[in-house]
Amino acid sequence: MLIKNARIVTPETTFTGVVEVREGRIHSVEEGTTQAPEAIDWEGDHLLPGLVELHTDNLEKHLAPRPGVLWNTQAAFVIHDAQVAAAGITTVFDALAIGERDSVGLRSRKVQSECAQTLLDTAASGLLRSDHFLHLRCEVATHDAVDAFAEMSDHPLLRLVSVMDHTPGQRQWHDPVQFRRYHERNGKLSEDKWLETLAEMKAQQDAYAHPHRREIVAMSRARGLPLASHDDTSLDHVEEAVRDGVSLSEFPTTLAAARAAREKSIAVIMGAPNIVRGGSHSGNVAAADLAREDALDILSSDYVPSSLLQAAFQLHKEIGWPLSKAVSTVSWAPAQSVGLTDRGGIRPGLRADLVRVAVRPGMPPVPRATYLEGQRIA
Numbered sequence: 001m002l003i004k005n006a007r008i009v010t011p012e013t014t015f016t017g018v019v020e021v022r023e024g025r026i027h028s029v030e031e032g033t034t035q036a037p038e039a040i041d042w043e044g045d046h047l048l049p050g051l052v053e054l055h056t057d058n059l060e061k062h063l064a065p066r067p068g069v070l071w072n073t074q075a076a077f078v079i080h081d082a083q084v085a086a087a088g089i090t091t092v093f094d095a096l097a098i099g100e101r102d103s104v105g106l107r108s109r110k111v112q113s114e115c116a117q118t119l120l121d122t123a124a125s126g127l128l129r130s131d132h133f134l135h136l137r138c139e140v141a142t143h144d145a146v147d148a149f150a151e152m153s154d155h156p157l158l159r160l161v162s163v164m165d166h167t168p169g170q171r172q173w174h175d176p177v178q179f180r181r182y183h184e185r186n187g188k189l190s191e192d193k194w195l196e197t198l199a200e201m202k203a204q205q206d207a208y209a210h211p212h213r214r215e216i217v218a219m220s221r222a223r224g225l226p227l228a229s230h231d232d233t234s235l236d237h238v239e240e241a242v243r244d245g246v247s248l249s250e251f252p253t254t255l256a257a258a259r260a261a262r263e264k265s266i267a268v269i270m271g272a273p274n275i276v277r278g279g280s281h282s283g284n285v286a287a288a289d290l291a292r293e294d295a296l297d298i299l300s301s302d303y304v305p306s307s308l309l310q311a312a313f314q315l316h317k318e319i320g321w322p323l324s325k326a327v328s329t330v331s332w333a334p335a336q337s338v339g340l341t342d343r344g345g346i347r348p349g350l351r352a353d354l355v356r357v358a359v360r361p362g363m364p365p366v367p368r369a370t371y372l373e374g375q376r377i378a
Contacts, residue, residue: 001352001374004039006047011332011345014323019047021352024373028348042356045368048327049345050090050353051308052334054160054269055135055228055250055300058083059094059115064106073111073118078127085129085378087305088355088367091335091343092130093160094119098148099139099212101201109148116152123157129370129377133159137230140212141165141205149216153223159338161220162250163213164230167205217244226338228269231284232257241266248337250300253284258295267297267337272311272330273304287311291319298337299329309357310364 001021008017008029017031018039062076084092096116100109116134123132134157138145152158220227228248229241238260241249249261250269258268270287271280279286290296301308308330315326328345335344343351352374358366370378 002034002036002039003042003047004034004036005044006042006356007044008047008346009049009323009327010347011328012324016044019346019354021354021374024352024375026346026348026350026352029346046357046359046365047346048088048309048355048357049331049350050343050355050370050372051088051330052091052340052344053084053089053301053305053308053330054093054248054298054334054338055095055137055162055302056084056092056305057095057303058301058305060106061303063111063115068105070106070111073114074122077115077118077122081122081128081130081132082378084305085370085372086367087301088309088357088370088378089301089305090130090353090355090370090372090377091133091340093133093135093338095135095137095162096152097137097139098152099142099145100148101139101142109144112148113151116155119157120155130372133157135160135162137162137164138212138216139164139166140216141167141201141209142212143204143208145208145212146215149219153219158225160228160248161216161225162228162230162248163216163244165205165209165213166231167201167209213244221245229266232261235260238264238266248298251284252290253280255285255289255293255295258285258290259293262295262297267333268295269298269300269334270296271302272299272307273302275299275311275314276304276307288319291315291321297329298334300334306364309355309367313359313365 003019008015015031018034019029020027059080062080063071096112097107098112102108122128134155138149140163227246228250229246230250232238232249232252233254238257242264248269249266252258261268274280274287299311312326312330315321316323332344343353354371355367356369358368369376
């Protein structure tokens with residue numbers, strides 16, 4: 001494939017030029033144009049590297065399309081995959097939450113284990129469009145977090161582990177009122193039920209959070225798996241992450257925690273929906289504020305696949321970042337952070353994971369075509 005008249009975004013700069021693809025790899029990248037008759041004219045559209053997503057809960061929307069409704073896992077994976085490919089995402093880490101607080105619901109151990117196996121089976125079938133890996137999100141303040149992790153720790157597609165504690169009064173939910181408001185979306189909790197829930201979660205945290213985090217961190221490091229902390233709020237949280245050998249800080253809730261992580265060479269991940277919406281849905285620090293302070297490295301689409309591309313362009317237009325730097329937060333930086341050195345940029349020798357993006361006044365950027373190793377997938 002030979003592409004001309006494309007606005008090429010590399011990890012370093014942006015220019016109009018020509019890209020040649022041979023055998024699934026980028027063969028050459030040059031400024032200017034070509035008169036070769038086989039060249040495809042992209043008519044000034046942007047040529048971006050395929051987006052790399054490290055943490056998406058999007059699968060859950062297809063697994064549970066309504067409260068209390070559990071869908072077929074294979075069907076959920078296929079439509080989730082189609083959606084991320086259409087959003088320009090060519091590499092996706094599907095986040096499965098382990099550590100059971102609901103024995104029959106979406107995040108029950110049974111459902112999450114089934115999803116891990118379905119991911120393996122569906123990927124092996126060759127029917128998925130994008131490259132999929134597994135990200136295990138470990139809820140350490142639960143009775144079975146270690147057992148569930150041990151069960152899945154040798155999954156062939158496991159490439160990232162995060163340790164998290166969503167107990168009210170901690171980290172993301174440092175304000176228990178925000179936790180209650182969020183979890184009352186589908187029904188009102190009585191005051192007695194709320195106090196009972198709070199007491200149960202606090203008891204589990206006291207019993208399990210610290211020892212389970214230690215065990216999961218040890219098992220992850222023994223397997224050479226990249227580690228992420230989750231919702232760091234204080235300097236103590238960051239120091240704990242440093243001791244654990246964490247390389248990624250997912251969704252720090254304060255500017256102080258984000259700055260401290262960067263000072264310790266821990267990459268900061270924030271949610272792209274936070275950028276698009278103009279703030280956090282749970283009342284924590286705005287990702288745009290971290291961007292203005294240059295305390296942001298990577299964006300994650302989290303629960304909206306299309307937000308990844310939109311947020312990168314907002315960093316460019318609204319925060320004033322160079323487009324190359326903004327796009328790196330959704331391609332080059334996440335790929336490098338987990339050791340995927342063969343993708344994430346428009347450079348000779350890298351995989352030809354590409355996205356054609358139309359940018360029009362007054363509209364969000366629109367992914368017109370997505371390519372994985374030179375083959376169109378959306």
